[in-house]
Amino acid sequence: MKRAYWFSMIAAVPLLTLGSLSFGDDDDDGVLKFWKKQPGIAPVINPLYKEECGSCHFAYQPGWLPEQSWRDMMSNLDSHFGDNAEVNPANHQAILDYLVNNSADKSDHRRSKKIMQSLGSLTAPQRITETGYFKHEHDEIPDSLVEKNDKVASLSHCNACHQDAEQGSFSEGNIKIPGHGKWDD
Ligand code: HEC
Ligand code: HEC
Incomplete structure (x- = not known):
């Protein structure tokens, strides 16, 4: 009996440690995967995508939306939120492939x-900002800091507030709202 008790104590220690490392919630850079740091969302690594889809706004990481969202969006680029965002046919296929292969339903981030x-x-939202997760994370930010703030204007401008958005890090410690400063709630 005594021996079994000690064995279970020793076995529990590494298990508990592992658990807290992989499921820690408030710091996306604290997540360890195979002992390497992994950002909360996979950063954009495709230069063509960055150029074509990052000229009007932040180049949103493909891991923010599921495959069907990207397919629908890519087939309607001539009327993209009131803009024409069409790309030439050769680039179109390459960008679609990149988006689909790295979409939220295929990512383990x-x-x-x-x-x-x-x-x-x-099933296929066309905005990250309309997903439940996004809304839940931003529902406490007053209008005066977003729509009524010239330096932000819209919640779609991720990198206006998230200092390390490009690196795929959106943790609360790296948020600065222009004209307001560090976010501490
Ligand atoms: C000609 C300018 C332009 C280009 C090029 C462009 N977009 Fe956009 N995009 C917009 C505008 C305008 C909006 C709406 C932004 C807003 O509401 O503040 C938008 C919004 C978006 C959103 C929704 C953001 C949210 O609110 O969650 C996504 C996703 C998106 N674009 C992806 C892309 C992709 C992928 C490409 C490349 C194929 C692309 N965009 C190229 C102008 C552009
Ligand atoms: C007006 C500034 C602002 C903009 C623009 C903005 N965010 Fe945020 N975001 C915040 C703030 C502030 C929080 C923390 C909210 C809280 O703690 O109540 C947050 C939280 C988050 C979180 C959760 C962080 C955590 O606690 O784990 C994610 C993920 C996120 N934002 C992604 C995005 C994405 C993606 C975009 C663009 C589509 C975006 N944000 C645009 C201010 C902004």
């Missing part, structure tokens, strides 16, 4: 999984 879990009846 923590925030992509959260987006997928939050979709509910939305």
Whole structure:
């Protein structure tokens, strides 16, 4: 009896440690995968995508939306939120492939999984900002800091507030709202 008790104590220690490392929630850079740091969302690594889809706004990481969202968006680029965002046919296929292969439903990054879990009846949202996960994370920010703030204007401008958005890090410690300063709630 005594020996079994000690064995279970010793076995529990590494298990508990592992658990807290992989499921820690408030710091996306704290997530360890195979002992390497992994950002909350996979950063954009495709230069063509960055150039074509990052000229009007932040180049959103493909892991923010599921495959069907990107397919629908890419087939309607001539009327893209009131703009024409068409790209030439050769680039079109390459960008679509990149988006599909790295979409939220194929990514094992923590925030992509959260987006997928939050979709509910939305099968192919065209905005990250309309997903349940996004809305839940931003519902406490007053209008005066977003729409009524010239330096931000819209929640779609991720990198206006998230200092390390390009690196795929959106943790609360790296948020600065222009004209307001560090976010501490
Ligand atoms: C000609 C300018 C332009 C180009 C090029 C462009 N977009 Fe956009 N995009 C917009 C505008 C305008 C909006 C709406 C932004 C807003 O509401 O503040 C938008 C919004 C988006 C959103 C929704 C953001 C949210 O609110 O969650 C996504 C996703 C997106 N674009 C992806 C892309 C992709 C992928 C490409 C490349 C194929 C692309 N965009 C190229 C102008 C552009
Ligand atoms: C007006 C500034 C602002 C903009 C623009 C903005 N965010 Fe945020 N975001 C915040 C703030 C502030 C929080 C923390 C909210 C809280 O703690 O109540 C946050 C939280 C988050 C979180 C959760 C962080 C955590 O606690 O784990 C994610 C993920 C995120 N934002 C992604 C995005 C994405 C993607 C975009 C663009 C589509 C975006 N944000 C645009 C201010 C902004």
